[in-house]
Amino acid sequence: MQYIKDIRKIREMNSSSRILVLFLYLEKIFPVKWPFKIFRRLIQKMHNCEIYPECFATVNSLLTIRLPHPFLIIIHRDARIYDNVTIFQGVTIGVVERDDRDGLMPVIGNNVYIGCKATILNAAIADNCVIGAHALVLKSVPEPQTVVGVWK
Numbered sequence: 001m002q003y004i005k006d007i008r009k010i011r012e013m014n015s016s017s018r019i020l021v022l023f024l025y026l027e028k029i030f031p032v033k034w035p036f037k038i039f040r041r042l043i044q045k046m047h048n049c050e051i052y053p054e055c056f057a058t059v060n061s062l063l064t065i066r067l068p069h070p071f072l073i074i075i076h077r078d079a080r081i082y083d084n085v086t087i088f089q090g091v092t093i094g095v096v097e098r099d100d101r102d103g104l105m106p107v108i109g110n111n112v113y114i115g116c117k118a119t120i121l122n123a124a125i126a127d128n129c130v131i132g133a134h135a136l137v138l139k140s141v142p143e144p145q146t147v148v149g150v151w152k
Helices: 002-011 015-029 034-047 059-063
Strands: 092-094 119-121
Touching (some): 015 034, 015 059
């Protein structure tokens, strides 16, 4: 009964993000997705965020994500997020669609902290990195690194 253990783990999260993570989890593990997708979209409208279950690499990465303030978070559908990632409000993880940067999707490694209103475009973030508030990341960040300001 792994599902029950996972749902108990979700219940222990902070109150503002647990409903969103619950519907992301249900949509990721169950083959029938449309009822969960409808509820997830409603909750995302309330939080003004866009997070897809496909962007989590594993179910464990979905269960270990921390969203202290899950408002105005935009994560591209093709991005990959791994375990123990903390994402604050106003974060954008996306793709700049240009010919010279084609094919590079954002990857967020293990144990990454992303501060308020940070923007990560077409970049891979290695494990154990800290992305400061209002940082703009345009190229990959090696492990372990603290990024503030513009990283290009």
